[in-house]
Amino acid sequence: MHLFNRVKYRTPESVELEFTLAGIGNRALALVIDYLILAxxxxxxxxxxxxxxxQLVDWWTENFGSATAVWLVAIAFIVSFVMYTGYFVFFETLWQGQTPGKSFIKIRVVRDDGRPIGMQQATLRALLRPFDEFLFIGFFLIMISRQEKRLGDFVAGTIVIQAETPVSSTLNISEAAKSLHQELLQITDLSVLLPDDFAIIREYLQRRSAISAKARSTLSLKLAEQVQEILHLEKLPTTSADVFLEAVYLAYQQSGE
Structure with a gap:
């Protein structure tokens, strides 16, 4: 197993993203923090x-003449189990795959295709956690699995990755794109670009810094060609694909004002 394994997945919009797997050390440290909180x-x-x-035993003995604590112990076990599983289900569902421990270590759980996990995946992972921890089964599975999966990950269809740097809502737009977008407003009708198309362009521009240089070059060119076809442009302007997409982003926003 490599120290820093990476995994790639393709979004429904054919955008290829690459992430670093969390690693067994990070996962173990996050689990220790979570167990301290649980403790x-x-x-x-x-x-x-x-x-x-x-107080309940005293009340029961006073009113019924015999004291039994078996059901009190049973309730304690049930509540303890619910706390144990519910802790991971609650936080991983509401915190987009993170518990307090994972958040501190900056790792998160996602589905195999990169989408956020839901309650179903979080529940499966939590219910199978005791099996993973029995005789360190999960540890050995993570060590030998290419995607560093424990049993709960295999069943739930999830992986644990290093958390992304939060995507900035402010895009870096080049001066060349600011000039080009005025030209686009004059030579093409931006209204043919659907909101979903615009969302894909924005998603790429926001996440491009997290994509490897080679993948980014291929993806930006492919996306630019698709946008060119939608806008019925005979050929791409003599500029880079990134600058063209930035210009389309600006032009679309201005055309909608």
């Missing part, structure tokens, strides 16, 4: 439940 919550629950149970 604190579990101790607080047990102390609270012990006080409540003592």
């Amino acid at each position: 604190v919550a579990w101790v607080v629950f047990l102390l609270t439940w012990a006080v409540i149970s003592a």
Whole structure:
């Protein structure tokens, strides 16, 4: 297993993104942090439940003449299990694949195709976690798996990656694109560009810095050619594909104002 394995996936818009897998060390450290948080919550629950149970036993003995604590212990076990699984399900579902531990270490869980996980995937991972931790089965599976998956990941169809740098809502637009977009407004009708088409262009411009140079060059040219066809342009302006896409982005925004 390489120290920094990378994985590629293709979005529904045919955009290829590449991410670094989290690595077993990062995952273990995140799990330790999560277990420390769980341990604190579990101790607080047990102390609270012990006080409540003592009062319930006294009340039961006083009213019914015999004390039984079996059902109180059973409730404690059930609540502990719900806390254990619910912790991971709750946070991974609402925090886009992150728990407090994963957030601190800057890793996250995503589906195999790169989409955010949902409650189903988070639940499967949480329910299978005890099996993964039994005799360190998950550890060995991560070590030998090319995508560093434990049993829960295989069943849920997920991978754990290093968290992306947050995408900035502000795009860096070159001066060449600012000049070109005025020309585009005069020579073509930007209204034929659908909102979904514009969203793909914006997504690429926001995420291009995270794409490898080779993949970025191929992808930008392919995307520029598709946009050229939509806009019925006979040929691309004599500029780079990135500058053309930036210009289309600006022109589309201005045409909608």
